[in-house]
Amino acid sequence: xxxxxxxxxxxxxxxxxxxxxxxxxxxxxxxxxxxxxxxxxxxxxxxxxxxxxxxxxxxxxxxxxxxxxxxxxxxxxxxxxxxxxxxxxxxxxxxxxxxxxxxxxxxxxxxxxxxxxxxxxxxxxxxxxxxxxxxxxxxxxxxxxxxxxxxxxxxxxxx
Amino acid sequence: xxxxxxxxxxxxxxxxxxxxxxxxxxxxxxxxxxxxxxxxxxxxxxxxxxxxxxxxxxxxxxxxxxxxxxxxxxxxxxxxxxxxxxxxxxxxxxxxxxxxxxxxxxxxxxxxxxxxxxxxxxxxxxxxxxxxxxxxxxxxxxxxxxxxxxxxxxxxxxx
Amino acid sequence: xxxxxxxxxxxxxxxxxxxxxxxxxxxxxxxxxxxxxxxxxxxxxxxxxxxxxxxxxxxxxxxxxxxxxxxxxxxxxxxxxxxxxxxxxxxxxxxxxxxxxxxxxxxxxxxxxxxxxxxxxxxxxxxxxxxxxxxxxxxxxxxxxxxxxxxxxxxxxxx
Numbered sequence: 510x511x512x513x514x515x516x517x518x519x520x521x522x523x524x525x526x527x528x529x530x531x532x533x534x535x536x537x538x539x540x541x542x543x544x545x546x547x548x549x550x551x552x553x554x555x556x557x558x559x560x561x562x563x564x565x566x567x568x569x570x571x572x573x574x575x576x577x578x579x580x581x582x583x584x585x586x587x588x589x590x591x592x593x594x595x596x597x598x599x600x601x602x603x604x605x606x607x608x609x610x611x612x613x614x615x616x617x618x619x620x621x622x623x624x625x626x627x628x629x630x631x632x633x634x635x636x637x638x639x640x641x642x643x644x645x646x647x648x649x650x651x652x653x654x655x656x657x658x659x660x661x662x663x664x665x666x667x668x
Numbered sequence: 669x670x671x672x673x674x675x676x677x678x679x680x681x682x683x684x685x686x687x688x689x690x691x692x693x694x695x696x697x698x699x700x701x702x703x704x705x706x707x708x709x710x711x712x713x714x715x716x717x718x719x720x721x722x723x724x725x726x727x728x729x730x731x732x733x734x735x736x737x738x739x740x741x742x743x744x745x746x747x748x749x750x751x752x753x754x755x756x757x758x759x760x761x762x763x764x765x766x767x768x769x770x771x772x773x774x775x776x777x778x779x780x781x782x783x784x785x786x787x788x789x790x791x792x793x794x795x796x797x798x799x800x801x802x803x804x805x806x807x808x809x810x811x812x813x814x815x816x817x818x819x820x821x822x823x824x825x826x827x
Numbered sequence: 828x829x830x831x832x833x834x835x836x837x838x839x840x841x842x843x844x845x846x847x848x849x850x851x852x853x854x855x856x857x858x859x860x861x862x863x864x865x866x867x868x869x870x871x872x873x874x875x876x877x878x879x880x881x882x883x884x885x886x887x888x889x890x891x892x893x894x895x896x897x898x899x900x901x902x903x904x905x906x907x908x909x910x911x912x913x914x915x916x917x918x919x920x921x922x923x924x925x926x927x928x929x930x931x932x933x934x935x936x937x938x939x940x941x942x943x944x945x946x947x948x949x950x951x952x953x954x955x956x957x958x959x960x961x962x963x964x965x966x967x968x969x970x971x972x973x974x975x976x977x978x979x980x981x982x983x984x985x986x
Binding site (some may be wrong): 518520524527528531533534537538539540543544558559561565570589590593596600604625628641 | 706752754760796802813814824
Binding site for chain 3 (some may be wrong): 534584586587590594596597598600601602604605609611637638640641651654655658661662665666667668
């Protein structure tokens with residue numbers, strides 16, 4: 510049965526598409542890691558947002574004091590949202606770019622810079638590193654996405 | 669070079685891809701429902717965030733008192749953001765997984781668990797159910813996405 | 828009808844797919860613009876959220892006073908989040924819709940209304956225009972996405 514699948518698409522045999530699949534999966538897994546880091550800080554800092562999450566700490570005022578914001582939790586959450594804002598465009602534009610027939614070398618360059626930039630951005634945000642570390646890593650990922658968008662529009666434009 | 673891409677045919681006739689299309693559409697519609705629930709609570713609780721949204725309640729202080737946060741509104745918004753954080757990875761990794769030639773039975777299992785987990789998560793968040801209901805439903809969707817990511821990387825890895 | 832889908836070759840040479848690629852890229856670039864507008868307001872309003880971002884303004888209390896929220900910054904951020912909530916469903920459902928063999932005319936209508944609606948929504952949010960401008964532009968994009976989801980489920984349903 511999976512043999513039929515292979516005949517059908519052959520997408521996954523295309524090197525550019527395989528590179529897209531690899532780097533997209535890596536960068537999405539990295540984004541998913543933010544959920545675990547948020548949970549880790551919520552538990553170690555005892556900073557929750559839902560009353561039902563503090564029930565195990567007792568009742569009434571005793572549990573209520575853990576319904577609070579914590580700077581470390583908020584920092585991870587901002588990093589997570591920034592991931593969403595930047596990885597969603599990469600997901601969509603990168604797919605269309607991979608289907609627009611780029612040179613393998615050029616495509617790999619784009620995917621690698623984007624992935625490296627987002628990993629650097631996460632370290633710059635969470636450690637945190639002094640600016641402009643976070644700003645530059647954000648800009649690198651942004652620029653690569655614009656470059657892919659340009660190629661997509663140049664190849665496929667149909668208004 | 670884009671000729672290689674040309675071999676792509678009959679995506680929508682492929683059963684695994686049809687299953688992906690079905691469950692992805694269901695889970696995205698479920699996420700879209702969160703916007704309507706937020707709007708419902710904003711209107712019934714009279715809790716708005718934009719001054720222009722309260723203009724129909726009159727002018728000045730009379731309208732200003734409706735610019736406030738409401739626990740029910742905030743709860744739906746947290747559920748919506750959690751959907752984004754988890755459904756975006758499913759959207760991307762699930763697509764690549766569907767193209768990686770999984771067995772139909774295995775693919776259906778992944779898609780069904782993910783969709784069921786996210787629907788359960790929404791009920792657990794909005795009712796709310798006591799923990800660990802929400803935590804477990806979140807973890808089920810997360811684990812299924814990791815499992816699909818593993819299959820994608822095993823099939824397509826090209827660094 | 829889904830047999831017609833089968834003839835789909837050379838995705839990027841297919842007119843419906845090219846239209847999807849074009850409008851998706853435009854709407855994702857529009858979403859990315861929100862990051863730049865946020866940065867512009869943060870800098871001109873001097874309203875930051877990370878201590879490391881205010882280091883260039885000096886040390887201690889001198890820099891600390893710029894760690895604050897600003898109504899214009901918050902407004903752009905809400906517009907950005909609303910984009911994420913609505914463009915992610917379009918990205919996924921629109922792709923599946925483009926692969927479900929719609930008429931070119933119908934597909935173009937859907938993509939154009941969605942893109943126009945989201946651009947209008949951004950102006951309505953940022954100027955801001957009086958309601959129901961923002962509400963109606965949001966609803967137009969929402970309705971178009973539901974319509975595409977219906978076509979996908981009608982063509983591909985496999986539970």
